[in-house]
Amino acid sequence: MARNGGIPSWVSGPSFKPSVASKSACHGPAMSEWSGDDGKWLDAHYDPVAGLRTLTPCVALADLSGDGDGRLVAADLGGGGGGGGGGSMKLKVYGGTALSSESVLLDLPCGLAVFFMDLHEPRTPAVAVASGPCVYVYKNLRPYFKFTLPGLDVNTLEQDVWEQAREGHIDPPAVKEMLESLRRKADVPLSVRSLHFLSLDEQHLEDFVQLHKQQPIKRQTVITCMATLKKSTADEDGVSCLLIGTESAHLYVLDPEAFVILAKVALPAPPTMMDVTGQFDVEYRITAACRNGNIYILRRDSDKAKYCVELSSHPVGLVRVGKNLVVGAMDHNLQGFTQKGKKLWKVVLPAPICTMASMELPARGFQAVLVALANCEVHLYRDKNLLSSIKTPDAVSAICFGRYGREDGTLIMTMKGGGLMVKILKRTAEFQDGDSTPGPPAAQSVRLNVPKKTKLYVDQTLRERESGAAMHRAFQMDLIRLRLAAAKAYARALESSLTPVSSGPGRSLKMNAVVQGLGPSFKLTLNVQNTAACRPLLNLAVSFLYDQNLYRMTKPFLKIPLLVPGLVYPVQTQVECTGDKGISDIIKVFVLHEDCSAPLLTAHINMPVSEGFN
Numbered sequence: 225m226a227r228n229g230g231i232p233s234w235v236s237g238p239s240f241k242p243s244v245a246s247k248s249a250c251h252g253p254a255m256s257e258w259s260g261d262d263g264k265w266l267d268a269h270y271d272p273v274a275g276l277r278t279l280t281p282c283v284a285l286a287d288l289s290g291d292g293d294g295r296l297v298a299a300d301l302g303g304g305g306g307g308g309g310g311g312s313m314k315l316k317v318y319g320g321t322a323l324s325s326e327s328v329l330l331d332l333p334c335g336l337a338v339f340f341m342d343l344h345e346p347r348t349p350a351v352a353v354a355s356g357p358c359v360y361v362y363k364n365l366r367p368y369f370k371f372t373l374p375g376l377d378v379n380t381l382e383q384d385v386w387e388q389a390r391e392g393h394i395d396p397p398a399v400k401e402m403l404e405s406l407r408r409k410a411d412v413p414l415s416v417r418s419l420h421f422l423s424l425d426e427q428h429l430e431d432f433v434q435l436h437k438q439q440p441i442k443r444q445t446v447i448t449c450m451a452t453l454k455k456s457t458a459d460e461d462g463v464s465c466l467l468i469g470t471e472s473a474h475l476y477v478l479d480p481e482a483f484v485i486l487a488k489v490a491l492p493a494p495p496t497m498m499d500v501t502g503q504f505d506v507e508y509r510i511t512a513a514c515r516n517g518n519i520y521i522l523r524r525d526s527d528k529a530k531y532c533v534e535l536s537s538h539p540v541g542l543v544r545v546g547k548n549l550v551v552g553a554m555d556h557n558l559q560g561f562t563q564k565g566k567k568l569w570k571v572v573l574p575a576p577i578c579t580m581a582s583m584e585l586p587a588r589g590f591q592a593v594l595v596a597l598a599n600c601e602v603h604l605y606r607d608k609n610l611l612s613s614i615k616t617p618d619a620v621s622a623i624c625f626g627r628y629g630r631e632d633g634t635l636i637m638t639m640k641g642g643g644l645m646v647k648i649l650k651r652t653a654e655f656q657d658g659d660s661t662p663g664p665p666a667a668q669s670v671r672l673n674v675p676k677k678t679k680l681y682v683d684q685t686l687r688e689r690e691s692g693a694a695m696h697r698a699f700q701m702d703l704i705r706l707r708l709a710a711a712k713a714y715a716r717a718l719e720s721s722l723t724p725v726s727s728g729p730g731r732s733l734k735m736n737a738v739v740q741g742l743g744p745s746f747k748l749t750l751n752v753q754n755t756a757a758c759r760p761l762l763n764l765a766v767s768f769l770y771d772q773n774l775y776r777m778t779k780p781f782l783k784i785p786l787l788v789p790g791l792v793y794p795v796q797t798q799v800e801c802t803g804d805k806g807i808s809d810i811i812k813v814f815v816l817h818e819d820c821s822a823p824l825l826t827a828h829i830n831m832p833v834s835e836g837f838n
Contacts, residue, residue: 264653274644285626286338294627299333331355335450339464396429445472469495541580575599596620743834754787801834
């Protein structure tokens with residue numbers, strides 16, 4: 225791919241510019257509605273009718289020809305009708321914005337891996353596609369080898385039943401009854417033939433027995449996931465072994481040259497996804513997420529899988545970031561664990577997780593996790609911090625990040641509708657943890673620099689240990705004195721009605737005062753409220769007590785109208801300061817009732833100093 229001004233020639237420009245056919249077929253939302261990406265990504269290419277329907281385990285980026293140009297290798301699941309997508313399963317290779325080659329697959333693919341199988345020059349990798357019980361290996365994009373999983377043990381009692389049926393000793397209804405009994409009691413599962421036979425109606429049993437009774441019974445498993453494991457060196461172009469997980473809850477390690485089984489390990493449940501680190505000949509660690517909702521760890525020196533962590537929901541994504549594991553579950557949770565299973569953090573996502581992939585930039589020392597959500601968004605997380613968010617026109621079904629063409633930071637996404645989208649990380653893009661989701665501050669996780677225990681601390685500890693009873697009695701005495709002082713002050717406030725709220729029987733009042741003005745004239749406003757549930761108050765009045773040498777009031781006595789519960793009634797009067805000595809005093813306010821000799825409420829208003837005199 226030629227480069228022009230630092231940007232690959234196949235990049236459409238700063239915004240999406242599909243081909244003419246793509247434009248006419250794009251019926252999604254407007255581009256401005258889903259092209260937001262925090263300004264960190266360059267929109268390189270988008271084809272909504274590419275017809276590429278695949279999943280994350282079935283896509284990879286690799287330099288297939290050894291010329292330094294990365295290409296996209298994808299195992300198409302088929303089922304597409306329009307555009308360039310056919311109805312059959314194919315192995316497709318994309319270079320730039322065009323489909324460079326494709327090969328027909330014989331069965332539905334469940335995994336794809338690109339690996340180096342030898343040390344021959346030129347250094348070009350092979351492509352392995354897992355389909356059903358077989359692994360198809362392509363060298364130079366041509367069929368090279370086919371590996372078939374070994375057959376499983378067949379129940380001897382099941383063989384005896386079919387042997388008697390072949391010799392005519394038992395009729396088809398008796399065969400079905402005996403197979404039903406074996407399925408309930410036998411430790412070894414039945415073969416596919418027997419399970420199919422048990423699902424038939426009575427009128428089809430005879431034809432099925434006549435058709436299959438001469439054929440030998442076989443029990444075959446299928447592949448559920450596939451990964452690669454370095455053989456002896458950790459080099460990027462080092463020879464790798466194929467690691468295969470099966471429906472029979474086994475893991476197989478295949479030799480990359482002879483394709484013989486080097487190791488076989490049993491798991492408690494069928495694996496659905498794997499993460500591998502290390503080398504087979506030295507030391508390795510396999511992390512497998514299984515269908516029972518648990519994650520297990522296998523090591524070279526262990527005979528069986530070690531239990532790691534039990535998830536609250538089934539996993540949909542497993543990515544290793546450094547020495548930690550990031551797991552996405554079906555309950556919208558993204559969780560981080562250590563490699564020993566200790567939970568580090570958890571983030572609740574706004575939508576279900578569709579798929580996950582790792583994002584690594586070795587030149588920058590940057591590692592993060594890409595999480596595609598069902599609400600047509602792709603989030604970038606480093607630990608629990610959200611660094612970037614990308615909107616897509618459709619839900620993402622497959623995602624991968626790596627070298628595509630000559631660009632090291634390329635993000636490739638395929639949509640559920642068959643679209644293909646390519647984005648390039650800008651060279652000036654910087655990801656800050658400050659863009660994180662709301663939560664505790666980062667300083668909360670920083671350990672405090674606690675000083676060592678000094679001699680003073682040790683002496684104080686010994687004193688507390690020896691005089692603990694006396695210190696406790698002194699503390700209790702001070703606490704009782706504090707409570708007594710608070711009770712006395714509260715009693716005095718109730719007796720003098722100095723509280724701003726009255727809660728007497730049948731009279732629930734609340735009052736606050738506001739003084740407005742600079743002087744010498746002030747406006748005094750009392751806000752009175754009846755806080756009772758449904759009972760109004762009548763026959764209330766307000767009286768003011770003040771120093772007549774300093775203040776003069778136009779209405780020192782006011783009557784309050786009927787107070788409806790819940791409403792605030794403002795009572796206003798004018799206060800004029802008559803002195804010019806620059807001093808102020810307290811004005812006492814009493815809320816009275818004609819049937820009560822004591823005031824219902826009492827308030828002391830600290831008047832401000834008048835600024836009207838020179």
